[in-house]
Amino acid sequence: MISFLTRLLGHSSGRIGAFIVCLYLAIALAAWFGLTPYDPLKQFRIDRLQGPSAAHWMGTDMFGRDVMSRLMIGIGQSFLVAFSSVGIAALVGTILGLTAVWFGRLWDGVVMRLMDVLLAFPAILLALLFITVVGPGTFTSILAIAFVYTPIFTRVVRGPALSIRARDFVDAARTFGSSTSYILTRHLMLNLVAPLTVQVTLALAWSLLTESGLSFLGLGTQPPNSSLGLMLADSINLMEMAPWLLIFPGLTVMLGILGFNLLGDALRDLLDPRMRRVAA
Amino acid sequence: MTQLLSVQNLSVGFGKGDTIKPIIRDVSFTLNAGETLAIVGESGSGKSVTALSINRLIDYGGGRILDGHIDFAASNGRTVDLVTLAEHELERVRGSEIGMIFQEPMTSLNPVVTIGKQIEEVFRLQGKSGSEARTETLRALDRVRIADASRRLGYYPHQLSGGMLQRVMIAMALAASPRLLIADEPTTALDVSVQAQIMALLSELQRETGTGLIFITHDLGLVAGIADRVMVMQAGQVVEQGAADQILDHAEHSYTQHLLKAVPHFTNGNHVREDAPRLSPSAANACLSVEGLTVRFPATAGLLRRSIGAIHAVESVDFDILPGETLAIVGESGSGKSTTARALLGLVKPTRGAFRADAQQATQSQKPMQMVFQNPYASLNPRLDVKSLLAEPVLATGQGITKDVQARMVSLLERVGLPSDSLTRYPHEFSGGQRQRLCIARALMLDPSILVLDEAVSALDVSVQARVLDLLIDLQKERNLAYLFVSHDMAVVERIAHRVAVLYGGQIVEIGDARSVLSNPQHDYTKKLIAAVPTMDRRREGFKLNLEAVPTLLRPAGFEPQPAEWSTLAPDHRVRIQPAANA
Numbered sequence: 001m002i003s004f005l006t007r008l009l010g011h012s013s014g015r016i017g018a019f020i021v022c023l024y025l026a027i028a029l030a031a032w033f034g035l036t037p038y039d040p041l042k043q044f045r046i047d048r049l050q051g052p053s054a055a056h057w058m059g060t061d062m063f064g065r066d067v068m069s070r071l072m073i074g075i076g077q078s079f080l081v082a083f084s085s086v087g088i089a090a091l092v093g094t095i096l097g098l099t100a101v102w103f104g105r106l107w108d109g110v111v112m113r114l115m116d117v118l119l120a121f122p123a124i125l126l127a128l129l130f131i132t133v134v135g136p137g138t139f140t141s142i143l144a145i146a147f148v149y150t151p152i153f154t155r156v157v158r159g160p161a162l163s164i165r166a167r168d169f170v171d172a173a174r175t176f177g178s179s180t181s182y183i184l185t186r187h188l189m190l191n192l193v194a195p196l197t198v199q200v201t202l203a204l205a206w207s208l209l210t211e212s213g214l215s216f217l218g219l220g221t222q223p224p225n226s227s228l229g230l231m232l233a234d235s236i237n238l239m240e241m242a243p244w245l246l247i248f249p250g251l252t253v254m255l256g257i258l259g260f261n262l263l264g265d266a267l268r269d270l271l272d273p274r275m276r277r278v279a280a
Numbered sequence: 281m282t283q284l285l286s287v288q289n290l291s292v293g294f295g296k297g298d299t300i301k302p303i304i305r306d307v308s309f310t311l312n313a314g315e316t317l318a319i320v321g322e323s324g325s326g327k328s329v330t331a332l333s334i335n336r337l338i339d340y341g342g343g344r345i346l347d348g349h350i351d352f353a354a355s356n357g358r359t360v361d362l363v364t365l366a367e368h369e370l371e372r373v374r375g376s377e378i379g380m381i382f383q384e385p386m387t388s389l390n391p392v393v394t395i396g397k398q399i400e401e402v403f404r405l406q407g408k409s410g411s412e413a414r415t416e417t418l419r420a421l422d423r424v425r426i427a428d429a430s431r432r433l434g435y436y437p438h439q440l441s442g443g444m445l446q447r448v449m450i451a452m453a454l455a456a457s458p459r460l461l462i463a464d465e466p467t468t469a470l471d472v473s474v475q476a477q478i479m480a481l482l483s484e485l486q487r488e489t490g491t492g493l494i495f496i497t498h499d500l501g502l503v504a505g506i507a508d509r510v511m512v513m514q515a516g517q518v519v520e521q522g523a524a525d526q527i528l529d530h531a532e533h534s535y536t537q538h539l540l541k542a543v544p545h546f547t548n549g550n551h552v553r554e555d556a557p558r559l560s561p562s563a564a565n566a567c568l569s570v571e572g573l574t575v576r577f578p579a580t581a582g583l584l585r586r587s588i589g590a591i592h593a594v595e596s597v598d599f600d601i602l603p604g605e606t607l608a609i610v611g612e613s614g615s616g617k618s619t620t621a622r623a624l625l626g627l628v629k630p631t632r633g634a635f636r637a638d639a640q641q642a643t644q645s646q647k648p649m650q651m652v653f654q655n656p657y658a659s660l661n662p663r664l665d666v667k668s669l670l671a672e673p674v675l676a677t678g679q680g681i682t683k684d685v686q687a688r689m690v691s692l693l694e695r696v697g698l699p700s701d702s703l704t705r706y707p708h709e710f711s712g713g714q715r716q717r718l719c720i721a722r723a724l725m726l727d728p729s730i731l732v733l734d735e736a737v738s739a740l741d742v743s744v745q746a747r748v749l750d751l752l753i754d755l756q757k758e759r760n761l762a763y764l765f766v767s768h769d770m771a772v773v774e775r776i777a778h779r780v781a782v783l784y785g786g787q788i789v790e791i792g793d794a795r796s797v798l799s800n801p802q803h804d805y806t807k808k809l810i811a812a813v814p815t816m817d818r819r820r821e822g823f824k825l826n827l828e829a830v831p832t833l834l835r836p837a838g839f840e841p842q843p844a845e846w847s848t849l850a851p852d853h854r855v856r857i858q859p860a861a862n863a
Contacts, residue, residue, distance in 0.1 A: 167658050167659075168653045168654075168655055168658040168659035169658065169659050169660055169661045171622075171627055171653065171659075172651070172653060172659050172719075172722075173672060173676070174625075174626070174627060175625040175626070175627065175649075175650065175651045176647070176650075176672055176673040176676040176677075176726075177647065177676045177677065178672060178673075178675070178676040179676070182672075182675065182676070186661070186664065186668070186672075187661050190661065190663035190664070191661065191662070191663055193663070272663075273662065273663060273665070273706035273708065274662060274706070274708045
């Protein structure tokens, strides 16, 4: 574990990615414990739509709320949704993809056709459908986004898994009499780490976008709570009058996604034994 | 003879800027028109880099020519230095002046374009019109002896066998009648009998057209059959070059001698192993006996997957193996030898038949049969370290990794000749030969009594191959192991086998002790296989072309072959009696 951390810090993009992700986590935690400059819900009626100043570093919004405080709360909210939904999607998608490959035939056909049907819908439409059935809220938007991105993970897992299954080391494992679960986890899963990490980092970015879309439609995070997507959505009409409302959440999303992508790249490299330098 | 190509002091490096690393240094040779130069060396010796430098394809592989000249006598009478030639001029030279054939025909052809179209492209590039190009294409296919050429034009690469595809590649390379042809291991991916065909074709075409040929190979046996001159490379440098006879008979450099010694010479059964357990009076009972093993795959056709019969991959195969004995199964690809091995290991479900494998000691922790696969690069999970790899067979039997098991890992690694610090390393840190040793160690973890070796040394360099074979023989003596050795390489078989079974079309056509079968083959197919083996003693002996089609194994539903009739030649040598029509 320690050696893994030192190797992560030795990796140039891993270092930057890890720093950004840790920073975001720290901010989200601070906001969770109420360590924001102001109460994010408090409305400073006189100071509405003020630009960045010493009192309000990132300005105030149309209700006179402190943008920085709301941003800190929003980071936690958005990344909670992104992480949980991508986590669920990756888990369910991988299990479905692997079992489809391993058990093949009927199960493969049923799973993959179902996933194709789901893939045929635009993401936001499918999420809308899901939320209409279950009802709006943070938890349901997590489930909805997970539901939308599961087929992508299933597809991403199934392709490489099919080719890995045909490799000799899987045959070798079968001649030893290794159990199905051992082969699935040790031989297939381990070799799927690279495509999965890439997919996870991409999906994190998409899911942030989907979450903001849902919030914009009033089906994700409910006001007066805040999320990055909600803040972006609210700022669009005031873009010319109060650009800071757009710029700060926008930069936050951008930097966050950059951080996850860098970290994802680094993890993919570090988890691959072939990239490890041979100890001289 | 006129000089066609002269390479002087060629050095090629890989890498960028300051970190450029020379791969080949100071290579010089010349080639005359109509002459064949063989470049011989093991993997990593720089032989392919040398070849790719000549047509400057090396530029696309990340290499850079650091120093030297490559003077090529072009067809317009001028001599050009290929090293300094600009890219647009090189494009004219490649293909029309210098043709190239690659090792793997399956990957060198575009899978979604018919072979006819692909050959036509070459003629179109020469400015020929559509109908002209088509007739030329037909002629080109005829020239490489592809029967029924007009129909084959519409075939896609996957519909043709490896040997056929390599012929297509040759047809393409020769389409522009180049003055120089570079063949980079053109037969390595092919069977012996197909290999002989391709060699025959190359030498015949060369005689017809007077093309200069650079033939790259790791197989000195092939060199004897085709080369006028030989150049031996090691670690990026030329260690020896000269006339073929000179090099093969009076090699001066120690590395050449080493290579020559390592090449398994096929001697028609004169050097088989003498320690056959079957001959000793105290012969034990068979530890593996197979009776009537039959594997059939259902064959379907059309959209509705209508059953059209079955592929009879393995048909009523019987044999037994004693402890300490090696039975080699030989045959060309598609003869069912790998399927037989896989059926024994439970990777393929036999349709019929039974086999019985006995453990040496009846303990829980044992599995009587283990397998070593052909490709050591594919049979080890790249994500697991050696310790996890070796642990797998043990874990599979439901045991934990105890101190005993760990001690066993260390001693087995030591036994197969791997460094003691290997446990924490990953497969990519080992060479091909070391990986195969690792596979052998892994197969021995459960103390089996039978090892199934499926082409286990075919993917290795000759000198590595020799050492792995020695290891296998030593291990066999130490542990009284029975080997089922599947191979297409007769020379290797002669070296390790006590008995040989020849498989043809899924059936054993000849089986018996190695000396008898190899020195006195009776079945036509066995004779053909043995005749196709390239040996040192057959210099420039024209390989004969054989246009016979490979028999199909597809049989109509419900088809049952005639029970085999055998004639016995010697106490341990049986031959299937051939129907008179085939004789």
